[in-house]
Amino acid sequence: MSWLADRLAGHARAQPDRSALVDGERRFDYAALDAHVDAFAAALRALGVEAGDRVALILPNSAEAVVATYGTWRAGAVVVPLNAQAKARDFEPWLRHAGARVVVHEAIHRDARAAIEAIEPRPQAVVVDDQAAADTDLRWNALPAGDAAAPPARNEADALAAIVYTSGTTGQPKGVMLSHANLAANVQSILAYLDLGADDSTVTILPFYYSYGASVLHTHLAAGARLVIEQNLVFPHLMVETIARERVSGFSGVPSTFALLLNRVRLGEYDLSGLRYLTQAGGAMAPALAARLRAAIPQARLFVMYGQTEATARLAWLPPERLDEKTGAVGVAIPGVELEVRDEHGARVTTGTVGEVHARGANIMLGYWRDAALTAGVLGADGWLRTGDMGHVDADGYLFLSGRRSDMIKTGAHRVHPKDVEEVVAELDGIAEVAVVGVDDELLGQVIKAIVVFAEGADRSLDRVKAHCRERLATYKIPKFIEAVAELPKTASGKIRRSLLASNERREVS
Amino acid sequence: MDHKRQIKQFVLKNYLFTDDESALADGDSLIRGGTIDSTGMLELIFHIEETWKLKVADEEMVPANFETIDAIAAFVTRKLAG
Numbered sequence: 001m002s003w004l005a006d007r008l009a010g011h012a013r014a015q016p017d018r019s020a021l022v023d024g025e026r027r028f029d030y031a032a033l034d035a036h037v038d039a040f041a042a043a044l045r046a047l048g049v050e051a052g053d054r055v056a057l058i059l060p061n062s063a064e065a066v067v068a069t070y071g072t073w074r075a076g077a078v079v080v081p082l083n084a085q086a087k088a089r090d091f092e093p094w095l096r097h098a099g100a101r102v103v104v105h106e107a108i109h110r111d112a113r114a115a116i117e118a119i120e121p122r123p124q125a126v127v128v129d130d131q132a133a134a135d136t137d138l139r140w141n142a143l144p145a146g147d148a149a150a151p152p153a154r155n156e157a158d159a160l161a162a163i164v165y166t167s168g169t170t171g172q173p174k175g176v177m178l179s180h181a182n183l184a185a186n187v188q189s190i191l192a193y194l195d196l197g198a199d200d201s202t203v204t205i206l207p208f209y210y211s212y213g214a215s216v217l218h219t220h221l222a223a224g225a226r227l228v229i230e231q232n233l234v235f236p237h238l239m240v241e242t243i244a245r246e247r248v249s250g251f252s253g254v255p256s257t258f259a260l261l262l263n264r265v266r267l268g269e270y271d272l273s274g275l276r277y278l279t280q281a282g283g284a285m286a287p288a289l290a291a292r293l294r295a296a297i298p299q300a301r302l303f304v305m306y307g308q309t310e311a312t313a314r315l316a317w318l319p320p321e322r323l324d325e326k327t328g329a330v331g332v333a334i335p336g337v338e339l340e341v342r343d344e345h346g347a348r349v350t351t352g353t354v355g356e357v358h359a360r361g362a363n364i365m366l367g368y369w370r371d372a373a374l375t376a377g378v379l380g381a382d383g384w385l386r387t388g389d390m391g392h393v394d395a396d397g398y399l400f401l402s403g404r405r406s407d408m409i410k411t412g413a414h415r416v417h418p419k420d421v422e423e424v425v426a427e428l429d430g431i432a433e434v435a436v437v438g439v440d441d442e443l444l445g446q447v448i449k450a451i452v453v454f455a456e457g458a459d460r461s462l463d464r465v466k467a468h469c470r471e472r473l474a475t476y477k478i479p480k481f482i483e484a485v486a487e488l489p490k491t492a493s494g495k496i497r498r499s500l501l502a503s504n505e506r507r508e509v510s
Numbered sequence: 511m512d513h514k515r516q517i518k519q520f521v522l523k524n525y526l527f528t529d530d531e532s533a534l535a536d537g538d539s540l541i542r543g544g545t546i547d548s549t550g551m552l553e554l555i556f557h558i559e560e561t562w563k564l565k566v567a568d569e570e571m572v573p574a575n576f577e578t579i580d581a582i583a584a585f586v587t588r589k590l591a592g
Contacts, residue, residue, distance in 0.1 A: 060542075085544055108542075233548045234541050235571050260548055266568075443549065466527035475544040 002073035002161065003184035004218055005152065008034055011198075011224040018198070020221065022228040022246070023063040030224070033067070040071025041153075042146030047124060047138075049101060051076035051153055054163065056100035056123070057209070058082045058091065058112040061229045064128045064140060065208050066217065068104045073161060073180070076153025077101075080163045080175075081209040084109070085474040089424075091115030094165050095123060097173040097370065104140075107131045157181040163369045164211065166309045167408065167415040175369030176309045185362035186312035187222045189334040190215060193317050194250070194277060194303065201226035201248040205233055205257070210413060212281050215313035216252050233257065237265045240272070247274035251300075254282030256412045256444045258293050263443070267296045275300040281307060281314075283410045283445055284401065287327050294323075306330035306401065310378065310385055312363040315339065316399055329398040330391075337361035340384070341393050351395050354402055357387045407498060409438035411446050414476045418498075421469070421477050425450055428468045430458025435488050436479065437502040450479035451501050453487060460484060513562075514583035520557055521579065525550055536579040551576065558582070564589045 011018070012034030021028040028036070044055065055072040057079065059065040065081075072079040080098045082091060088111040095103065095115055100123045105112040107127040116125050117134075128140040138144075161183055163175040190196070196219055204227060206213030220227045228246050230239045240261060243251060253261075258280065261267065278293065278300045285304065294302055301320035307313050316339060318331030333339040340348050341355040349355040364385045367375035378386045391401040409416040418436040425434040433453040438446035454460050462482045469478045489497045514536065519529070525545050526533050540546045546554060554576070555566050564586075575585040 232541065234546065234551050235573070235576075236548060237568055238572065264548075264552070463523075463527040470527055475547065 002070075002152070002155070002180050003157070004180070004187065004222060005037065005070050005073040007222045008037060008070055009152070011221075015198070015224060018224060019201075019226045021063055021066060022226070024229075026063055028063060033063075036063075036067040037070040037074055039145075040067050040143070041074035042150065043138075043143035044071065044075040044077060044102065044146075045150060046144035046146030047102065049075055049077050051155060052160065053077045053101045054080050054098045055102045055104065056080040056082055056095055056098060058084050058103065058105040058109060059128065059208075060084050060106075060231060061204070061208050061213070062128070063229075064104070066221075066227075069208070069217075070221075074152045076155055076159075078160045078163060080165075081214070082165060083209050083474065084112075084207070085476065087111045087472055087474060088114040088118070089472055090474075092118050093173050094175075095119055098163055098165075098175060102126060104128065107137070155180060157184070158366070160366065164209070164214075164309050167417050167420070172371075172374075174371070174374065177366040177369050178312055179366055182312045182363050182365060183218060185336055186215065186314055186334075187218050189336050189363065190219050190314055191223055192335050193319075194219070194279070196220070196223045196225060196250075198224035200250055200276070201228065201246065202250040202252065203228045203230050203239060203242050203246060203248050204252060205230045205239060206252060206254075206413060211307065211309040211313040212252070212254070212413070233260055236260050240265050240267065240270050243275065244270040244272055249274055249276040250278070251275060252279040252281075254413045255280065255285040255289060258285065259289055259443050262289070262292050262296060272297050273299065277301045277303060277320075279303045279305055281305040282413055284328070284330075290323070304330060306399070308387060308389075310365045310387070311337075311359055311361070312365070314363070315359050315361075315387070318398075322398075326394075326396075326398050329394070329400050331399060332397055333359075333361075333399075337363065339393075339399060341391060341399075349392075352392055354390055354392045357389045357391050357399065357401070358384045359387055360384045407437075409436075409446050409448060411438065411441070411448060411476055412444045414474075416448060416477050421448060421450065421473065421479065424469055424472045425452065425465060425479075427472075428465060430455050430460075431465070432458075433488055435496045435498065435501055437498055439481065439502065441480075447480040448477065449481040449483065449501075451483050451485055451488060454484055512583075513586045514579060516561065517558070517582050517586070518579050520554070521546070524553065534579065536583075538579075539577050540579075541573060541577055554582075558586060562586055562590060 012030040016031030017029050020030045020033045055077050069079050092115040102124045104126045107129045125137045127137050158179045158181050161180040162178045166174050204216045208214050208217050304318040306316040316331045338360045340358045343349050343355045360383050390403050407418050421436040422434050432455040435451045439449045441447040489500045
């Protein structure tokens with residue numbers, strides 16, 4: 001069963017008129033939202049979608065993304081929320097790997113279109129805007145009616161609910177499999193520590209296709225609370241206006257979200273007294289930034305949190321009243337989760353010793369979709385997950401992180417695998433070698449830098465490299481800086497010495 | 511060079527890394543699809559302020575004025591007239 005879809009139906013019965021979702025001018029109460037979810041589930045069934053079939057979404061945050069997610073669950077199928085900022089070279093392997101039967105997308109998304117058209121047999125496309133791109137497309141507003149009164153699908157709790165592709169490389173898609181029980185467990189834990197209830201509300205800009213954004217969505221709908229969607233932070237003052245106008249009680253962001261609000265918006269000019277709490281995840285926030293945030297919105301309790309997609313979303317939280325005493329910590333395990341720090345042999349280390357963080361709980365993924373080897377690498381038979389994050393626990397049991405084992409770059413709310421960018425740059429004529437690293441950035445935490453070696457006689461235009469990336473990579477993966485060098489520093493065995501490249505050298509050199 | 515052409519060349523050069531005018535239609539959204547993010551929008555606004563010696567107020571920083579090349583050109587024309 002889908003606990004989340006059932007909760008939604010329960011709220012629709014108990015409090016039909018209560019506001020559930022605001023998307024621009026469109027407002028949905030619980031009864032209306034639930035009716036749309038029923039209709040989408042019925043349409044999927046009419047299309048022949050069966051329990052366990054995959055329904056992929058390539059959508060920005062929108063009412064359609066919410067309806068498609070919950071409707072897919074109500075039909076007993078598996079939702080595959082894809083990063084809508086990705087390009088055709090990502091979508092195609094994801095859609096193939098997931099075996100998507102239906103893809104819901106915007107007709108104007110050319111890369112989504114190109115990927116769908118490259119796959120045989122072609123998945124059924126459902127377009128949410130008015131212009132269908134092909135005769136075979138179904139339009140969101142004209143889906144088959146089906147039997148809306150059919151009872152919701154009854155899966156087992158440990159049945160697959162979602163496959164979430166995380167930052168891997170094109171060659172090896174990493175699809176995190178989450179069950180309905182995983183989602184229910186993590187949502188219940190978060191509701192407990194945030195003390196979230198039906199009177200709460202939030203404005204969200206975090207994408208639903210990332211685990212943090214998904215957890216904001218699901219916790220609010222599970223609580224019978226209200227969610228206001230803002231598309232992006234291009235005009236940060238507009239989002240603050242929405243927070244004030246809608247008098248929301250909570251706001252969630254990554255460190256760069258809060259840096260942007262503090263640096264670009266005169267927060268003092270807005271009435272933000274409705275904010276009861278703020279949550280921060282997605283990487284460490286500098287203590288100075290946290291202090292400025294608390295000074296700017298003093299009544300709001302700041303929850304620092306930590307997690308990863310493989311744990312549905314959340315693993316640890318820092319109780320706001322311990323923030324001063326435990327500066328730099330990501331907190332303690334959330335309800336229902338155990339955390340341990342282990343050495344490279346898998347043995348638990350003593351207090352204060354750095355090791356790899358391991359986690360166990362009902363929120364830990366089932367594994368990676370169609371990749372038993374990758375799963376076995378991180379998930380033990382005893383249910384413990386290797387997070388890949390390094391850290392230590394202090395005498396009070398508070399977890400402090402100290403980096404990752406991998407070279408993953410964190411930029412804003414995104415995680416980027418350097419190899420993913422290196423593969424693309426290397427495809428360009430005239431590139432002999434390339435290495436990609438993250439360099440420090442005040443606003444985004446890190447930005448991407450490519451160090452390239454041009455082949456002899458090659459066109460050395462850096463714009464040519466960026467234009468090539470732009471065609472093939474999501475915007476946030478395009479190197480902000482490119483440096484041309486004569487050779488890359490390497491070890492005796494020929495391995496690139498990334499630590500030498502990842503200096504704070506931000507300038508562009510051709 | 512007229513406003514629209516100047517703005518378009520700045521956007522092409524700095525966000526699309528090309529001088530191919532066909533890469534972007536004047537009515538294409540710069541925000542949807544992520545051509546310009548928050549930092550990029552601020553750079554564009556600085557560029558406009560510098561080039562035409564005008565001041566863009568907070569309340570003018572809205573999609574209606576900055577969503578497309580057409581909208582930005584119309585905004586600059588209004589500001590210069592006004």
